[in-house]
Amino acid sequence: MKEEIIRIDSVSFQYPGAEKDAISDVSLSIKKGEWIALIGPNGSGKSTLSKTINGLLVPYKGEIYVKGMKLQEETVWDVRRAVGMVFQNPDNQFVGATVEDDVAFGLENNGIDREEMKVRVTEALEQVRMIDFLKKEPSRLSGGQKQRVAIAGVIALRPDIIIMDESTAMLDPLGRKEVVEVVRDIKDKYGLTVISITHDIDEASLADQIIVLEEGKVIYKDTPANIFSLGSTLIKMGLDLPFAEKLRLQLKDKGINVPNRYLTEEEMAEWISQSYLNK
Structure with a gap:
């Protein structure tokens, strides 16, 4: 039996001024080492749910546990060290003048020793197959390359969980394939837990489990085979097959x-x- 790494108990969140909850009474258990795909129509609450997991958004109801830690003000930074997030637009995550500087930025903020930092930056860039671009300017990279550097910046911090929030949405098919392959390799090597928020049905099909959200509620959680066998039910929700x-x-x-x-x-x-x- 796999160890539970995330538990979400009856969580609800509502944006200020909104008439209804963005997520409503969501309960989930995610096991260590799983690849979970979150799918659902636009506005179904996928990104909102992911942002509650590392404390970017604070639910008004319910509790979240990460690695056994209850997410609250006293533990939020410990939780964020365990959960790395890769967003849709990598340009929004770049802060360094070179690829090397960018990957090192988070390590510097966490007070990592300089020699250890060099080792981690090199290892992370090797893992995402970007070591040859060490001294390049991030702005000169392709979309897929930028996203791989963003992933390197996250894995250099050695998180236990990576959340990919529409991380392949802006990429062409080849770029998407490259990024997904990189994340799968890293997951398998380090035993990471991956939560992928995606509209790409082929990407979702690679997950161990798919969670389907609609109007802020979890309506299905099952294997890709069982989810996709719903066929017309998913199509009526505006999802692809x-x-x-x-x-x-x-x-x-x-x-x-x-x-x-x-x-x-x-x-x-x-x-x-x-x-x-x-x-």
Whole structure:
């Protein structure tokens, strides 16, 4: 049984002047080492929920525990050391004149020894495959490269949890693929817990569990296979489906006897190949 790293108990948050809660009575348990994808329509509360986890937003009701610590004024900085956040626009996170300076910035603020800092900066940039850009100006990097540097700045701090708040939204397909691969490699190497807020359904399909939010409430939490098998239910919410699942549903609508379960692209290709060969 995996150890629980985040527990959210009946949490509600409302923005000043709003007529209703942004998140309402949310309860969740997240295990150490899991990759969790948060999906839902715009305004469903995904980013709000993520910002309550490290104390950027303070709920008016409920409790949050991170690594067993109850999130409150006395523990907020300890919690923030455990939770690293990577936001949508990496330009908003850059403060250094060079890639090296930028990754070192958070370490300096945390009083890390200079020699240790050099080691961590090098290791972090090697992990995101950006060590060759050590002396480059962040402004001269591509979108995917900037996001990888932003991730390096977070992992250099050695958090236990990384929250990616729409971190691939501004990238092209190749950039998204590169960033997701980097995060998965880091997760596997260090046993990190990853929470990915995303509209990219292919990115969500890589998670261990998907949490679906609607109007500030958690309505589903399950494996990608079980979530995507909801099909038309997700479409009615304004969400997308992986290509293979859309193809499966279209074939089914045409009366073709397709497997009655979620298939990945590889599984769908194999099923089509086998069906053709058996004719």
